[in-house]
Amino acid sequence: MLVTEVFYTLQGEGGRVGSPSIFVRLSGCSMKEGCLRSGILCDTEFESHVEMTREQLLDRCREVSPDCGWIVWTGGEPTDQLTEEDVRFFSSQGYAQAIETSGVRPVPPGLDWITVSPKVSEHVLLRHFPEGVTELRYVRHAGQPIPCPQVKAQHYFISPHSDGDRLNRQNLDACITLCLANPLWRLSLQAHKVWTLR
Numbered sequence: 191m192l193v194t195e196v197f198y199t200l201q202g203e204g205g206r207v208g209s210p211s212i213f214v215r216l217s218g219c220s221m222k223e224g225c226l227r228s229g230i231l232c233d234t235e236f237e238s239h240v241e242m243t244r245e246q247l248l249d250r251c252r253e254v255s256p257d258c259g260w261i262v263w264t265g266g267e268p269t270d271q272l273t274e275e276d277v278r279f280f281s282s283q284g285y286a287q288a289i290e291t292s293g294v295r296p297v298p299p300g301l302d303w304i305t306v307s308p309k310v311s312e313h314v315l316l317r318h319f320p321e322g323v324t325e326l327r328y329v330r331h332a333g334q335p336i337p338c339p340q341v342k343a344q345h346y347f348i349s350p351h352s353d354g355d356r357l358n359r360q361n362l363d364a365c366i367t368l369c370l371a372n373p374l375w376r377l378s379l380q381a382h383k384v385w386t387l388r
């Protein structure tokens with residue numbers, strides 16, 4: 191596997207916010223060019239990497255936190271690399287596993303928590319996640335409407351688009367207004383930026 195970084199911190203957003211987790215950031219993103227054409231800027235570095243076997247990655251996870259039972263697969267786009275065999279291996283080692291994906295392709299079976307932050311059209315999400323996901327998480331600028339997802343989720347979140355590590359007050363106010371008018375949705379801030387942990 192091509193791994194950009196492995197680190198231990200608190201989950202910063204969504205339904206698991208505040209939960210200690212080992213984050214494994216996989217290198218690369220098949221959505222990169224499409225996002226650039228759409229003017230979407232990614233807030234993470236996922237180009238650099240070290241190649242690791244599953245066993246080496248397991249050792250690294252145990253090194254960063256010997257006691258944590260959660261791995262969060264993220265990227266870039268983790269589904270570019272993550273396989274069913276990878277998920278099965280880390281499950282056999284006692285880890286619960288979450289994934290943060292754009293929804294560009296189906297996720298491997300066996301994951302415990304599936305977060306989709308869509309960068310693709312709803313018909314693509316429906317095809318990949320016909321049974322639904324754990325949470326849908328949309329990022330919003332001021333002036334953008336509330337999403338109308340066709341994919342079922344246990345949790346629905348909107349997050350204000352940040353200016354780097356700074357919370358954009360106008361976007362935050364817009365998201366608060368959207369949540370108040372649409373009770374299905376909950377506000378999710380990128381708390382890790384506030385905490386300055388990661």
